[in-house]
Amino acid sequence: MDPTFDEFVLAAATADLSEEPAARADADCLEFRMDLAEDSLDALSAYDGDLPLIATNRAAWEGGEADDENRLEDLAEAARTEAVEAIDVELASVLEGEANGVLEAASANDVRAIVSAHDFEGTPSRPELVRTLTEAGKHGDVAKLAVTAESRADTLTLLSATEQLSRQGDRVATMAMGEVGRHTRAVAPVYGSRIGYAPVDPARATAPGQYDLATLRELVGALGERKREN
C-alpha cells in the first residue's frame, strides 16, 4: 500500500482481521470496520497479518454501528497501533470539534487521516460535492465522499467533481453506492479517486453496490491501477 495515498489503494473491508490471508492476493490493505467487530481493540493488538490497516469506527448516524461514547477514543487508540497506516473519521465529527483527539493521535503516530462523508439518500449538487470534499480535505490527508446515485447523471456529477479536485492536487476518494452507481467503484480511480473498497467476504458487504474483492481488483487493474507490493 502507498501510505501517502498518492497512488490508488484497494481496501478490503472486514470486521474480522483473521480474514486477512483471504484478502492478501488482491488488496493493498484491510479496512478494519471496528464498529462491526467484537472487541475491536483486542483484535487490533493481536493482529499479525501482512496487510496494513485502515481503521474505521463508523458512527451509527453515518451508516455504521458504533453508537457508544468511546467511539472516537477507540479510534484514537487504533491510530496508536503499529499496523494501522490510516484512520477514517467522519467529517461531521471533525466539524463538531469532536475528533481532535483522533486527528492528534494520527498525526503523532504518522498515521494518515481519511475524513469522510456519506449520503445514503442521494447525490448532492456538483457545487455541494466540491464543497464537502474541499472541506474534508482541509482536515485530512484524503477527503472521502460516498453518495447514492439515482441516475447516470448523478454518477457523472460525482466523477466530474472527483476529476476537478484531483486535477487541483487534492487527494480524494469517491464512490457512488447502490446499483446505479456501482460502476463508479471501478471507474472513479481513472478520474483520480485514491481508494476503492470491497468486502473480503462477498456475503458481508460494508456498503450497497460493492463488487467482490477479486472483481474490483480486476476491473481497476484493467483500467490501469496495479496492485502494489507492501
Ligand SMILES: O=C1C[C@@](O)(C(=O)O)C[C@@H](O)[C@@H]1O
Ligand atoms: O466509507 C466507506 C466507503 C464504503 O461506504 C463504500 O461505499 O464502499 C464502504 C465503507 O466500509 C467505507 O468505510
